[in-house]
Amino acid sequence: xDDLPDHSFETALVSRLSQPATRLLGRPLHxxxxxxxxxxxxxxxxxxxxxxxxxxxxxxxxxGKGRLGRSWVSPPGVNLYLSVILRPRKPTSAAPQLxxxxxxxxxxAIVQQTQLLPVIKWPNDVLVAGKKVCGIxxxxxxxxxxxxxxxxxxGVNINAPLASFPxxxxxxxxxxxxxxxxxxxxxxxxxxLLTHLEKLYVLWLExxxxxxxxAWEGYASELxxxxxxxxxxxxxxxxxxxxIDQDGALLVETVSPEGQARPSPRVQRILAGxxxxxxxxxxxxxxx
Numbered sequence: 001x002d003d004l005p006d007h008s009f010e011t012a013l014v015s016r017l018s019q020p021a022t023r024l025l026g027r028p029l030h031x032x033x034x035x036x037x038x039x040x041x042x043x044x045x046x047x048x049x050x051x052x053x054x055x056x057x058x059x060x061x062x063x064g065k066g067r068l069g070r071s072w073v074s075p076p077g078v079n080l081y082l083s084v085i086l087r088p089r090k091p092t093s094a095a096p097q098l099x100x101x102x103x104x105x106x107x108x109a110i111v112q113q114t115q116l117l118p119v120i121k122w123p124n125d126v127l128v129a130g131k132k133v134c135g136i137x138x139x140x141x142x143x144x145x146x147x148x149x150x151x152x153x154x155g156v157n158i159n160a161p162l163a164s165f166p167x168x169x170x171x172x173x174x175x176x177x178x179x180x181x182x183x184x185x186x187x188x189x190x191x192x193l194l195t196h197l198e199k200l201y202v203l204w205l206e207x208x209x210x211x212x213x214x215a216w217e218g219y220a221s222e223l224x225x226x227x228x229x230x231x232x233x234x235x236x237x238x239x240x241x242x243x244i245d246q247d248g249a250l251l252v253e254t255v256s257p258e259g260q261a262r263p264s265p266r267v268q269r270i271l272a273g274x275x276x277x278x279x280x281x282x283x284x285x286x287x288x
């Protein structure tokens with residue numbers, strides 16, 4: 001892959017958004033050849049008063065951010081690095097719901113633009129054939145108990161070749177190109193993602209989280225009902241995934257330790273952590 005800035009991506013994206021494909025998201029759109037982090041730039045714009053729907057995207061990142069303080073590998077010319085400024089009139093407790101909402105939008109875009117079958121790993125990683133193709137990081141700015149803004153950062157490995165992944169990630173991460181066997185139009189994918197994200201966001205504002213939560217669970221079929229372990233701040237928790245609650249927390253049914261007179265199940269709410277499905281995810285990533 002050529003490491004020069006891909007201005008054709010910017011041109012195609014601006015053209016497709018001008019049709020218009022969305023009414024809110026991407027209006028305005030800030031495009032950069034290279035940036036430290038789209039989330040960092042979007043947060044700065046939000047503090048300066050940028051309007052809801054502002055999108056920051058880049059051809060490459062030098063300091064891409066992932067969940068739990070991790071970095072996000074961001075080679076030029078092949079993937080999608082995008083952050084959206086949202087300003088919902090909601091309490092801060094609602095912010096995590098947007099992270100799950102965004103993962104549904106990514107999954108919908110993958111279904112629309114490819115023949116792949118995405119699944120969601122709680123809370124918001126999107127996998128294909130057991131490998132991560134998307135990560136999402138939401139960061140909020142608050143005024144007391146109410147949101148001033150939420151920055152929804154989305155990184156999707158679209159056309160990254162295997163060599164672009166560090167060796168330690170090659171068995172854990174992949175791209176749509178590697179799964180499809182052919183390149184995916186980055187501009188078309190981006191517009192599809194923004195369209196689905198806007199639709200779900202408006203639905204969430206109007207009706208709350210239940211409909212979005214049901215859509216999330218529809219893409220989490222390989223997690224729900226399965227034996228899992230969660231590495232959480234309070235320790236390692238083992239049990240059966242039972243879904244998510246109205247706040248987006250993961251519900252895990254655990255059983256009291258053996259040796260007790262009557263081991264009884266109980267449901268724990270997990271607010272943060274890394275989930276592992278004991279038997280793993282399916283290795284087939286295509287419709288056929």
